[in-house]
Amino acid sequence: MSSSTSGSSGLQMSTSSTVLSLAEKQKYIEDYDFPYCDESSKYEKVAKIGQGTFGEVFKAREKKSNKKFVAMKKVLMDNEKEGFPITALREIRILQLLKHENVVNLIEICRTKATANNRYRSTFYLVFDFCEHDLAGLLSNINVKFSLGEIKKVMQQLLNGLYYIHSNKILHRDMKAANVLITKNGVLKLADFGLARAFSITKNGQANRYTNRVVTLWYRPPELLLGDRNYGPPVDMWGAGCIMAEMWTRSPIMQGATEQQQLIFISQLCGSFTPDVWPGVESLELYQKMELPMGHKRKVRDRLRPYVKDSHGVDLLDKLLILDPKERTDADSALNHDFFWTDPMPCDLSKMLSQHTQSMFEYLTPPRRACQMRQYQQQMVNTMQPRPQDNSYQDRVY
Numbered sequence: 001m002s003s004s005t006s007g008s009s010g011l012q013m014s015t016s017s018t019v020l021s022l023a024e025k026q027k028y029i030e031d032y033d034f035p036y037c038d039e040s041s042k043y044e045k046v047a048k049i050g051q052g053t054f055g056e057v058f059k060a061r062e063k064k065s066n067k068k069f070v071a072m073k074k075v076l077m078d079n080e081k082e083g084f085p086i087t088a089l090r091e092i093r094i095l096q097l098l099k100h101e102n103v104v105n106l107i108e109i110c111r112t113k114a115t116a117n118n119r120y121r122s123t124f125y126l127v128f129d130f131c132e133h134d135l136a137g138l139l140s141n142i143n144v145k146f147s148l149g150e151i152k153k154v155m156q157q158l159l160n161g162l163y164y165i166h167s168n169k170i171l172h173r174d175m176k177a178a179n180v181l182i183t184k185n186g187v188l189k190l191a192d193f194g195l196a197r198a199f200s201i202t203k204n205g206q207a208n209r210y211t212n213r214v215v216t217l218w219y220r221p222p223e224l225l226l227g228d229r230n231y232g233p234p235v236d237m238w239g240a241g242c243i244m245a246e247m248w249t250r251s252p253i254m255q256g257a258t259e260q261q262q263l264i265f266i267s268q269l270c271g272s273f274t275p276d277v278w279p280g281v282e283s284l285e286l287y288q289k290m291e292l293p294m295g296h297k298r299k300v301r302d303r304l305r306p307y308v309k310d311s312h313g314v315d316l317l318d319k320l321l322i323l324d325p326k327e328r329t330d331a332d333s334a335l336n337h338d339f340f341w342t343d344p345m346p347c348d349l350s351k352m353l354s355q356h357t358q359s360m361f362e363y364l365t366p367p368r369r370a371c372q373m374r375q376y377q378q379q380m381v382n383t384m385q386p387r388p389q390d391n392s393y394q395d396r397v398y
Contacts, residue, residue: 175239186349
């Protein structure tokens with residue numbers, strides 16, 4: 001009895017002796033060397049190049065080489081009581097899996113040193129290869145002119161990226177011009193996988209239940225706006241179609257201020273949502289709850305032909321902006337479309353981009369954005385707009 005008692009008290013003593021005081025714990029955290037997570041102080045921030053619900057993105061220089069630039073995306077930790085955000089973990093895991101020329105490259109994750117100044121809470125950064133431009137920034141600059149061959153090259157690379165991620169069972173779920181990066185050498189990279197997720201074909205016919213609160217409103221496909229939760233790669237292909245049209249219109253083609261208005265704009269361009277053109281649409285959760293305009297004919301070709309002079313381009317756009325996701329073209333079929341295999345062939349972007357030495361990002365074009373913000377609130381502009389004279393900047397289709 002006494003020996004067991006003394007044994008247990010010895011155990012208590014040895015356990016209590018390892019309990020650290022608060023000061024010791026803080027010193028331990030401060031001195032701890034994380035072997036696989038460098039300190040962010042190895043980089044020097046040069047400029048802020050992005051801001052959104054995801055946090056901030058900075059252009060930074062690697063101090064050691066001084067010539068190597070990176071992009072640092074800050075991981076938002078404000079809502080975390082303890083631990084690391086699950087959304088950021090998912091993004092990191094997906095980016096580690098994806099290695100392709102047309103997908104942004106994650107170099108490493110780094111952290112600030114935990115000290116008394118930041119209450120012993122590190123800030124984490126995702127560090128990427130630096131890209132000089134995003135597509136929204138380039139399109140908002142009237143001096144940047146894309147030839148037809150260059151537009152084909154942009155879309156070919158974008159579709160290559162989508163084909164690769166979809167083949168690896170990943171959905172991007174936030175396709176928009178601001179998330180398409182382009183290096184000064186003309187290499188396109190799909191970026192911002194903060195909303196991305198793996199997808200699977202359900203076994204025993206059970207429907208998936210993914211969230212439909214994804215994709216920026218102007219690029220959001222009709223199935224998500226109508227409440228679909230069992231979706232797949234076609235949600236990204238709709239965004240690709242919106243981006244492709246934007247290569248000529250130079251501004252998002254459907255700028256709804258609300259989900260209801262976005263559905264109206266889609267039906268006015270792509271036709272009314274009816275079971276004839278989209279079998280099963282009536283069973284989607286919000287089909288009866290939204291005010292859906294009836295009697296609209298499909299006008300994609302007629303509306304976009306004044307902008308897109310190339311007949312193959314209009315045809316591919318028509319296939320990307322099909323209402324029924326089952327009928328919408330996939331990345332593989334799109335890459336085999338005549339648009340990419342007729343003259344002029346897709347051509348290198350580096351020569352055109354070499355004329356623009358300043359980085360162009362959506363975030364760095366405030367006057368352009370402020371002007372757009374006023375326009376979002378307006379009703380549809382008269383669709384009988386004068387045609388653009390030379391593929392120059394035209395505000396929007398609607």
